[in-house]
Amino acid sequence: MTLPPVPESFSWTESPAGLVLTCRPLDAVTPHLFTTRQLQLTADDWRRVAGLLGARQAVTLNQVHGRDVVVVRAGAPPPVGQPTGDVLVSDDPAAAIAVRAADCAPLLLADTRSGAAAAVHAGWRGTAAGAAAAAVDALRQHFGAAPGNLIVAIGPSIGACCYEVGSDVVDAFAAAGHPRHLVDRWFVVRNARLYLDVAGANRDQLVLAGVPDAQIHDCRLCTAMHLDVLTSYRAERERAGRMAGAIRARA
Numbered sequence: 001m002t003l004p005p006v007p008e009s010f011s012w013t014e015s016p017a018g019l020v021l022t023c024r025p026l027d028a029v030t031p032h033l034f035t036t037r038q039l040q041l042t043a044d045d046w047r048r049v050a051g052l053l054g055a056r057q058a059v060t061l062n063q064v065h066g067r068d069v070v071v072v073r074a075g076a077p078p079p080v081g082q083p084t085g086d087v088l089v090s091d092d093p094a095a096a097i098a099v100r101a102a103d104c105a106p107l108l109l110a111d112t113r114s115g116a117a118a119a120v121h122a123g124w125r126g127t128a129a130g131a132a133a134a135a136v137d138a139l140r141q142h143f144g145a146a147p148g149n150l151i152v153a154i155g156p157s158i159g160a161c162c163y164e165v166g167s168d169v170v171d172a173f174a175a176a177g178h179p180r181h182l183v184d185r186w187f188v189v190r191n192a193r194l195y196l197d198v199a200g201a202n203r204d205q206l207v208l209a210g211v212p213d214a215q216i217h218d219c220r221l222c223t224a225m226h227l228d229v230l231t232s233y234r235a236e237r238e239r240a241g242r243m244a245g246a247i248r249a250r251a
């Protein structure tokens with residue numbers, strides 16, 4: 001299998017959880033990974049992911065395409081079951097916090113000072129709702145993380161090359177209060193069709209929230225174009241699996 005090329009800041013690795021993608025600058029802060037279609041995300045797989053990150057267990061969410069935050073704290077009992085939300089923040093090295101996606105953007109964040117971490121599930125609704133900024137706010141509020149010290153990895157998501165949307169999606173972004181000049185940048189018009197750049201919109205929102213652009217790393221992999229390695233709901237519908245973005249706070 002030929003692996004899709006990724007920027008210098010990312011690398012592919014064969015692991016006990018199958019082929020995984022990691023971001024070098026984020027790896028310098030704390031363990032994390034993005035899984036690929038090889039991993040089904042069974043209960044055993046989640047244990048494997050937690051083990052790979054040096055955590056005791058994985059914490060996942062009942063994702064609803066919003067911006068609600070679930071906080072995981074060292075020394076406190078981890079959440080029971082799957083709490084509802086699309087953002088996890090944590091200072092607990094024993095917990096691998098993880099989101100699942102198949103086209104939506106998985107974002108992983110870590111604070112170079114405190115070692116606190118966040119995982120975000122951001123499809124178009126979550127991006128319109130400002131889920132990435134909610135993660136930055138929560139890291140500051142709960143763990144004292146300054147946005148200027150955050151490192152972010154944007155995992156595989158459907159690209160502006162493939163993600164055709166209707167005008168209702170533009171309207172939702174405008175209604176959510178995003179500046180018009182940014183909304184215009186996030187939606188690309190080609191042959192009278194409209195495409196959304198989910199990763200680009202999240203990058204802009206992170207920069208607006210105070211994260212330096214140079215500390216935001218996008219793997220630039222379109223899920224719909226690499227179905228041998230990745231999985232895409234748009235391209236595969238009910239047959240699509242899910243991929244995980246997982247990270248743990250630094251010990």
Ligand SMILES: [Zn+2]
Binds near residue numbers: 161162225
């Ligand atoms: Zn594409």
